[in-house]
Amino acid sequence: MDSSMEQELRKEARKLLEEGKVDHILGFARGSLKFTATPFITKEKEEVASLVINPFIVNNLAKFLIELPGRVGIVAKGCDSRSVVSLIQDNQVIREDVVIIGVPCSGLIDIAKVEKLVNKDRDEIDDIALQGEKVAVIIGGQKTELPTKEVLFEHCLGCESPTPQEYDILVGKPTNAVGDKELSRREIKKLEDMVPEQRWAFWKEQLSRCIRCYACRQVCPACFCERCFVEESQPQWISPVSQWQDNLMFQVIRNIHVAGRCTDCGECERVCPQNIPLRSLSKKMSELVDEMFHYQAGIDKNAPALMTAYEPVEAEDLIM
């Protein structure tokens, strides 16, 4: 992810708008805080100069496709493109109405991790550069090198396809991100090693902090029901009041609902204001889906969605 990729992206985006192939360009622009990016939507070809590509383009833009009218050119990292494919499988997005501008991704940097490791606020940091196995952090002219594995988001370490597999235009060259499957699922491993009572106690404690802001649901590209079960009142499935029992039920059901759609983009965990390890739920669900039904979300746009398909013989060991 360097400036030549940015130039190429802006050129392609401009061309798409000029040729009338898309009504909107959906991408990222520089954020208002240092080392952040923000989702950016434009119709104007002059504004494509605002588009950026860097290791801080953390949002999953696929969510915007559900409501954005007309034809859209979307800047998509590996995870975004998987989410787009998943939405196509669920008939939420029409393939012909999107132009996927694929951006090979080298992993996304969690700025909070960098701040913690260098023990400095982001305003005091001059520059952060992702260079393969190392991340160079410049503070007051001094360069500090951090291991990439320790500053990337954990979902990035487990990413199977950092280069989008579904795209119309590919900007830059395919990449191989720094991965570490073990590290990516270490929180899940810890839970698996516990006995059920400990796991229950763990989730009870974690979810008693939930304030039910629904940020996880709102940001999730797999959560697109027009009416969510948490808002139903007749019958009222769960109480709208934040209490751990209902918070727990909300998360369990939400994860079952997005089974086979979750592409492990990690957005739920990233946006959680209470730092609840939500990815330990969604990632585990994706693993179960793969183990039992050999299905990975967002890989094949022509495959039927997980819950609409079946094999004549499967999972029979779980049934009496």
Add this chain to the structure above:
Amino acid sequence: MGSKSEWEPRIVGFLCKWCSYAGADLAGSGRKKYPANVRILKVPCSGRVDPLLILKGLRLGFDGVMVSGCHPGDCHYQTGNYRARRRIALTKKFMEYIGIPEERFKASWVSASEGAKFAQVVAAVVKDIEEVGPNRLFAEDGQ
């Protein structure tokens, strides 16, 4: 909560009207004996059973939840039980991961002619739940 001898498991059972519900009927008319711990709810198909119903049963304090439908290939609606099977499998495994003992949720295939099997299934489910004890998962001091 009283001693174990006073406590009787309360189980909610979602039975498909085309098979297991009739199977339960047959168990009755065939005078098969089985524990009277299951509160039966008739559903049009095992595919109707949203995981929400299963969780809600436990949330309301039932000690166990059972779902029973037609054998694979026998669904009145062709594919309802196949879809139910994926949903049941994921729900079961995911609930285990959260820390809900697997004994609390059981699924079975019971046809309309299997009154004896229905009696066996209920007996087995009740026995398992008696072993794990009352459901205190969602109690304020839940465990």
